[in-house]
Amino acid sequence: MLGFLLLFIPNLFWAEGREAMDSLTYSCEDRTTRFNVKQLILPGSLIAVGSWGVSNGFLRSVDHSVREGMTNLRGDHYFHADDYVQYLPVISYVGLGLVGVKTKHTFKERLVVTATSYLTMGILVNGTKYFVDEKRPDSPAQNSFPSGHTATAFMGAELVRSEYGIGYGIGAYLIAGGVAFLRLYNDRHWLNDVIAGAGFGILSARIGYWLLPVNRKLFRLDRKKSSTIIVTSPFYQPDNHAFGAVLAIRF
Numbered sequence: 001m002l003g004f005l006l007l008f009i010p011n012l013f014w015a016e017g018r019e020a021m022d023s024l025t026y027s028c029e030d031r032t033t034r035f036n037v038k039q040l041i042l043p044g045s046l047i048a049v050g051s052w053g054v055s056n057g058f059l060r061s062v063d064h065s066v067r068e069g070m071t072n073l074r075g076d077h078y079f080h081a082d083d084y085v086q087y088l089p090v091i092s093y094v095g096l097g098l099v100g101v102k103t104k105h106t107f108k109e110r111l112v113v114t115a116t117s118y119l120t121m122g123i124l125v126n127g128t129k130y131f132v133d134e135k136r137p138d139s140p141a142q143n144s145f146p147s148g149h150t151a152t153a154f155m156g157a158e159l160v161r162s163e164y165g166i167g168y169g170i171g172a173y174l175i176a177g178g179v180a181f182l183r184l185y186n187d188r189h190w191l192n193d194v195i196a197g198a199g200f201g202i203l204s205a206r207i208g209y210w211l212l213p214v215n216r217k218l219f220r221l222d223r224k225k226s227s228t229i230i231v232t233s234p235f236y237q238p239d240n241h242a243f244g245a246v247l248a249i250r251f
Contacts (some may be wrong), residue, residue: 050196087155
């Protein structure tokens with residue numbers, strides 16, 4: 001997992017053609033928000049394969065084989081970094097523009113896309129968990145399918161790829177793949193759970209972008225006038241010898 005982070009972290013400090021913070025560069029046509037049926041192929045295939053694995057005998061045997069392999073690899077040493085690392089791609093999607101990386105959308109638009117994607121993912125994942133009612137490999141809980149952690153990580157990875165390009169996207173997807181691996185390693189999910197979770201995450205990210213034109217009108221987002229201003233001011237209190245800083249963000 002450390003290797004995944006080392007591959008991704010350098011991108012946080014690399015900015016090609018560094019411009020004003022949270023760049024407002026737009027092409028004449030925002031292709032990330034245009035619906036294309038081909039964009040459904042990858043997430044749809046992942047969801048279909050994962051769903052098939054819930055009841056298919058062959059894929060279920062693969063699930064048990066993978067679990068046995070992970071048990072032998074893990075022994076008694078669990079590593080629960082996935083509970084936290086799952087959010088790193090999403091945080092990077094929102095925050096990379098604030099450190100000077102060129103973006104396709106404003107800070108406010110990225111927040112709206114994130115919120116829309118999260119809401120979509122929550123409905124899809126939790127609704128599916130309720131109806132499928134699959135037992136977890138490590139407990140009697142009936143909410144194993146699909147993997148919410150994996151969906152969160154892959155949603156963030158797809159958002160990063162769509163906004164910042166393939167370079168950052170590869171790093172984000174490596175992290176998402178690491179989260180999926182840890183869900184299996186920690187015996188929290190079956191293989192088909194993480195496969196479908198990845199599909200739900202990617203689909204949710206794309207829905208977040210497809211709905212951005214609607215949300216622009218709904219929330220009156222004016223991209224020409226949108227700007228983000230960050231001001232920091234250090235201070236010192238002589239009475240108690242305390243140092244601090246004030247951070248103000250306007251958008």
